[in-house]
Amino acid sequence: MRLRFPAFALLLASLLALVLPFSSACSDGPGGGGSATTGSLVIGVLTDLRPGVDIGSLHVVMRAAGKTVDERTYAAGAEYPLVFPVELPFRDLAGGTAVEAEIEAFAPADAHTPLLTRAAATEILAGKELLLRVALDARCVVVPGGSAPTCVAPETCVAGACLDEHIDPAKLKPYEAGWYQGNGDPCKPASAGAPVVIVGEGQGDYLPMSDGETAQVEAGPQGGHHIWVALRAKNLTQSGSVTEVTGHLPDLGYDVGTYAVIFTLEPDEGGYCKLYGLRFQLDTDRPIEEMLGHPLDVTVKVTDADGDVGIGTRSVVLSDTFIQ
Secondary structure (H helix, E strand, O other): OOOOHHHHHHHHHHHHHHHHHHHHHHOOOOOOOOOOOEEEEEEEEEEOOOEOOOEOEEEEEEEEOOEEEEEEEEEOOOOEOOOOOEEEEEEEEEOOOEEEEEEEEEOOOOOOOOOEEEEEEEEOOOOOEEEEEEEEOHHHOOOOOOOOOOOOOOEEEEOOEEEEOEOOHHHOEEOOOOOOOOOOOOOOOOOOOOOEEEEEEOOOOOEOOOOOOEEEEEEOOOOOEEEEEEEEEEOOOOOOOEEEEEEEEOOOOEEEEEEEEEOOOEEOHHHOEEEEEEEEEOOOOOOHHHOOOOEEEEEEEEEOOOOOEEEEEEEEEEEEEEEO
């Protein structure tokens, strides 16, 4: 039977009306995370602590829409071995579903008092499979006399500071297998987090320094006076990074000029890289005698080859005398 054009068009429209809803419902949508109404999320856990040495076990509670959907313990010889990275998946949940994880890390010799606690929360985006990176940071380890803060929900310890545990899902990247693997740069992995710069001291190596410590002033070979500045950095390119050092004497209201170099960073422990031997001259246009014994805020800014910027500050006290 030959169909006239109007009849054929009507038949085609009827077939499309049947097929299109089915096709839409089965589509993974942008990002391949589920249907048009569901999505997935993986919380990826990394650490600069040593499993089996610093961390003996992890206790994890996962919740979706306020209800516990999984609770597990990671430890040597357990059902879930303690091997990083740890992936905590939330699969095929309705778009907009609130998801969260509470992570407690325990030292090998103490399975009762957490070494550190970390929380992370966000929402599922329909049609997406996203990655939420979580770092168990050594700066959040609670030890007597330590500087780790005590955070109260909804804040959690991130890089040694109390920050909101909730992350906007629009800021998350798609999940990819091997997200934790490096790109060949030991100072900036492929899925690097926010840049970190820690200011220390040292001429021949990086030496840690705390706020309030004395920075020894030395006489330079050309008549000026300086202190030695060093740094540890993370998530900044090893080569091509511009390092700028500036200083401010708050009780004198005086700024010390910028010292800028382009030096290659040296790989260090815990995923960090370091730079040392930065001769920071103090008396560019003011006598050194006016500065000795005064507080000095030292700021180090590192701008890497990708344009990412990390800034660290250390408040020290200049020595009362200088050495030759």
